[in-house]
Amino acid sequence: MNPISLSIYNLLWMLAWYPTKAYLKLRKRSWHLSRFESPTIHDSASNQVAWIHALSLGEVMTSIPLVTAFSNKKWTVLFSTTTKSGYQTAQAKLGQLCNEIFVLPVDAPWLTRKLCRVRPNMCIIVETDIWPNLLNTLKKNGVPVYLVNARMRPSSWKFYHLLHQMGLNMFDELDVILTASEVDVPVYASCRSFFPNRVKFMGNLKWDAALLNRSDKKEIDNLKRQLRLEASRSVWIAGSIHYGEEEKILQTHKRIMSHFSDALLIVAPRKLEIVPVLTEKCHRLGLAFELRTTSNTITPKTNVFVLDTFGELSKFYGLADCAFVGGSLVPFGGHNPFEAAVYGIPVCWGPYAYNFSDATANLEASKSGKTVYSEDELFDFVMGSLQRTNIVPLPFSPEPLSISNRIFQFLTSAVNRSYEQ
Structure with missing residues (x-):
C-alpha cells in the first residue's frame, strides 16, 4: 500500500474518532462502541496458532468446517468476528473448538497495533472484511494473511478498484487468495499488482458446512x-x-x-x-x-x-x-x-x-x-x-471436511515454506 495514502487514511481515523464515539454514545449503540476498544487476548504457549476471522453470521457458519479442521489437528484457534449476530453464533457453534473468541475492533491504527501484538502462525480471513491497517500491521509483523472462500460481487469490485486507484490496494497485502469458485480466480488475479498466480480455487467451504448440517x-x-x-x-x-x-x-x-x-x-x-x-x-x-x-x-x-x-x-x-x-x-x-x-x-x-x-x-x-x-x-x-430419478453429480466430494482439510494442508504447507525461506 502507498505510505502516503495510508497516512491520509489514518488521519481520517484521528479526525473521526471522538465525534464517532460521541454519536454512538448518544444513540446508545453499545455494540458498535465495543468495537472502539481492543480485546484482551491471552498468550498461548502453543507454536501452532491460527487466527481465523469471519465478518458476520453467514461467514461464521461457513468457517465452521475450517475451524473444525484446524481444531482436529490440535492447533490453537483464535476466532474473531465483527457483528453481534456473528459473535453470538461463534460462541454457540465454536465455543468448544476455539481457544479465544473476540470482536474485531475498528481499523484505527492504535487499535490494530495493540491487537497485532498477538503473533499467530497465520491469519485467515473468510470471504471478506479486509482492512488497510490490519493487513499492513500483520505484514510488518511477518504474519502471512490468507483470504479463503473469497467471492467478488460487481459492486465490491468497483469499491476495491477505487481503493486501488487511491493507493490502498489491500489485495497485494494478502499472501494467497483462495476463491469460492473458478469464476472468481481471474477477477482476483486482476486486482493484484504482484503475484497474480497466488490466486487459486480449491473448493467452496459452504459445501463442507452444508455437509456437516445434512x-x-x-x-x-x-x-x-x-x-x-x-x-x-x-x-x-x-x-x-x-x-x-x-x-x-x-x-x-x-x-x-x-x-x-x-x-x-x-x-x-x-x-x-x-x-x-x-x-x-x-x-x-x-x-x-x-x-x-x-x-x-x-x-x-x-x-x-x-x-x-x-x-x-x-x-x-x-x-x-x-x-x-x-x-x-x-x-x-x-x-x-x-x-x-x-x-x-x-x-x-x-x-x-x-x-x-x-x-x-x-x-x-x-x-x-x-x-x-x-x-x-x-x-x-x-x-x-x-x-428422471437418477442422482445428479455432486460439485464436490461427499466426504465431510474434504475441502476444509485440503485448505488446511495447503495453508500449513505454505506457512512452513515461508518459515524455511
Missing part, C-alpha cells in the same frame, strides 16, 4: 415414517421462499399435477408472515394443504405441505426429488443452494441469487443445478427432474 439416511427414513409419506409419491420442495414467489410456485405445482396427479409440493416460507398468503392462494387454486404445526401426517389427498416451522428445512430437502431455492425469483439475493444439493438432487434458483453466486457457479459447472428465469422454466425444470 441429515443422514436414518433420520430421513424416520421423518418419512413420521409423516406417513408414501415412497411412490413425486415430491419437490420450494425452500426459503419470499413474498412474491408463492404465486409462481403454486401455479407451477398446479401444472405439475396435471402430469403427476399424486405430486406433492413441500413449501417452506422464509418468514411465517407469508403462511396466510400461501394458504389463501392454495384455497383459491383448489390445492389441498396441510401445515406442519397442525399436522404430522401427509395424506394421499395432500397437494401442498407447508413447513411453517424454523430449523427443519435442511432435513426436508432430503425428502424431495428436486428443489427450488427461494429469495431468487424476487430481488432478494437468494439462499444457500448447497443445503439442498448435498442430498444429490437437482436444484434450481431464480435470476436474483446474487448473494450465492459462488455456490450457483459451482453447481452449474457440475451440471447439478440451474438458473430458471420464469415460471415456464421452473415448470420445465421440475417436470424434467421428476421424470
